[in-house]
Amino acid sequence: MAKEVSVRELRNHTADVVAAVRGGETMTLTVNRERVADIVPHVERRDPWVPASVLREIVREAPADRGLLADLADVRGALLDDE
Template sequence: MCYSALVSDEVSVRELRNRTAEVLRRVESGERLRVTVDRRPVAELVPLASRTVWVPRRRAIDALVQADPALRDELAEALPDTVAEL
């Protein structure tokens, strides 16, 4: 599928300048917009992927410790000590 086929609408650079907040709300809601200058496409505005949810360090460590106490030893045996051994 061609990426440009995913763009649902066009917005002129003038409209972008005059109605920035409205245009950005459209993009934020999931729309993909092609920006044009003199009817010539020059850019595309697309929503950003959702942000990564961060887990507090202590919670991550607690989850790893609970997983399997023997796992660390097994991984240490299976993995080489240095990159050169790869």
């Protein structure tokens, strides 16, 4: 459960609250004992899309295992046989 921190406490002890959040703790901000917001550690979000040139470079530097296509064919064949 997140620790609650009032607006007054946040104002008076900002450095302590920031240190706690930086350390991974989640805080719930309250105003007159009403929960109004969550203060959570920042998480870097990476864009899942990359330019085609970057993808080609990744594939060139780390190609798939040579036996991968054969393994996939075996699995596909096994799945088709089960139907």
